[in-house]
Amino acid sequence: MDAAFILARNAVNVTYNDLPPVAVDMTKKDILDVLGTAVAGSAAPAAEEIAGLIKEWGGKQESTVIGFGCMVPSPSAAFINATMGHALDYDDTHDRAGLHAAVTVVPAAFAIAQRRGGVSGKEFITAVALGIDIVCRMGLASKLTLKESGWVYTPIYGFFGATAAAGRILGLDEAKMVNAFGIAYSQTAGNFQAIDDAVLTKRIQPGFASRAGVISALLAERGITGAQNSIEGDYGIYNVYHRGHYDPQALTSELGKVFEVANISFKPYPTCRGDHASIDAALALVRENDIKPEDVEEVTVSSGEMTQLQSHPLERKRRPQRIPDAQYNIPYTVATAVVKRKVSISDFTLEAIKDPEVLKMADKVSPRLVPELSRHAMEPAIVEIKTRCGAYSKRVDYPRGSPQNPMAMDELADKFRDCAAHGKKRMPGQQVDRVIQLVSMLDEVDDVEQIIQLLG
Structure with a gap:
């Protein structure tokens, strides 16, 4: 059975109560971290240009663009918010998987949560933890380095993680989640040349993945079918993109029991x-x-x-x-x-x-x-x-922010405040503190929309 079916079943059936306390805690930290880096990224090159473009596109006002005070269709919101979240290279990493885990997942989850409405903090934490877990497991499964493969793992696996989070919030069943993965695979890309050439598409690639996560979940919800064996099939991602060099056990070992969000690293510096x-x-x-x-x-x-x-x-x-x-x-x-x-x-x-x-x-x-x-x-x-x-x-051996040398929530709150001070719009201190408070107590929040609205 292709891992797509196993991962889909897990993404659909795991509940908030199945998450270990460390997974809940780290997911909340990661959500705050992505929001902060996106706020700071709203002042970075490419943000204003993309914001102007999506405003030109127009459409249903359903999801918040961080830092620009506007509402746009959910795929567009995921696109720009993820791009801004990665713009400063200040977002999380999973050091062993060699990727940024949450920057594709969190913006897609917020965009689809606003579209749906009434998404509780517990629902949101569960969806994000599951999405991050897929991104990290897919990175851990790869046996090729970034240099050997030529792909950047943040976006190519982010297509699947963002899709899982969006699909979970939409309430997709197992069959539709498998289809959503297949639809995401049809869009999957992200190359190392953008890094080597030091160009702005380096920061935009996660935005493409986050947008695709929203689109894939919405298409699957409406009955569109995608490749069923998108991960391990003869022409699945590991055989096409990695020439078969992967560890299948990493994809599913202790799935639903061990959540890789617990092994996330946070960045004290805005660099690779x-x-x-x-x-x-x-x-x-x-x-x-x-x-x-x-x-x-x-x-x-x-x-x-x-x-x-x-x-x-x-x-x-x-x-x-x-x-x-x-x-x-x-x-x-x-x-x-x-x-x-x-x-x-x-x-x-x-x-x-x-x-x-x-x-x-x-x-x-x-x-x-x-x-x-x-x-x-x-x-x-x-x-x-x-x-x-x-x-x-x-x-x-283990830089600051790694699981072996961790950053506490207070440090991440200070990082968020610093990011807020560097955003396109200056946020009042009381508003900044309210976001930190809401994310810290996210499991008690009735509707996560109030958090993202504070950042608009």
């Missing part, structure tokens, strides 16, 4: 997660040893093969011309950490990436490949800083 071990190490060195930028002679960042991608081509990484290139960049982010002793949203603007002091430091940052540090997904990093007064070294 692959940069974070290096940033953590650099920050620790300069803070603990009071290293001054003018004393630094050389910085060496040792990492595995995947992390090396964030350092090449080296001259381009030392002089990023576009914001996406600065977000996916070891020399620039490590230099920022050494010079400023922090890495924040304000470091990723067209003005900030031209900072002469940071660029001077970036010239001193050199990558070094250490094959034994290579991993399937997130990798450790070793940062060595040579100064006029001596040399210092720090290794980080």
Whole structure:
């Protein structure tokens, strides 16, 4: 039996009471995190352009566009909200699966919840936890790295996770959920070239997936059929997109008992997660040893093969011309950490990436490949800083925000407040605190629409 049938049955039948407390807690954290990154992303390049386009399209006013104060058809809302949620590369990751898990799921879930109306917090948590679980399991099942496959796993698996969440909120039965997965598969895409070329479609690809999740669920609800064996069939996603290199057990092992949302990592810095071990190490060195930028002679960042991608081509990484290139960049982010002793949203603007002091430091940052540090997904990093007064070294295996080094709800609330301060529209503090309060007590909320409306 194709995993599509098993995953569909699980997505339809799991109840809120089946979720372990840690899954509920982490789902609420992830919902707040995506909402925050979307608010901040409303001021990022591509957001205003897409908002203008979907306003031109018009249509039924049923779902909220975060930060722009308008209502649009639910597929359009999912599209722009997911794009904004990923724009700063500040959204969650599942480090072992090598993807962002919630950014496709949460916007689709909110869009379809507003369309349906009357969706309780418990219903919403269940749908989002199930969607995230599918995204993560599909990533864990892949045996190919992003470099080997050429696909970006955030969108390609996000098509399925967003569909599961939207379908669950719509109340699809098992047969229609299988069809919805098949319909989603007909739209599935997301390439690594957008990252390599540092272009805006990198942040838009999850938006395509979230929109498709809404459309797929709505089409299936109306009786449209999709490929039945969309995951493991002869021409299913793993045989077509991954040439059969996958672990089927990862898709269904302990399904309905273990929820991968419990293993999500949250980001303290708005950059590619692959940069974070290096940033953590650099920050620790300069803070603990009071290293001054003018004393630094050389910085060496040792990492595995995947992390090396964030350092090449080296001259381009030392002089990023576009914001996406600065977000996916070891020399620039490590230099920022050494010079400023922090890495924040304000470091990723067209003005900030031209900072002469940071660029001077970036010239001193050199990558070094250490094959034994290579991993399937997130990798450790070793940062060595040579100064006029001596040399210092720090290794980080589990960067801040990982399950082994977690961020508490209070820290994520502070992150949300910072994101709100960087959005297109400034939100009153009382309104910001109300969103945090509602998400924190989401299991007691009668209708989740009040949350997304506060962000419009």
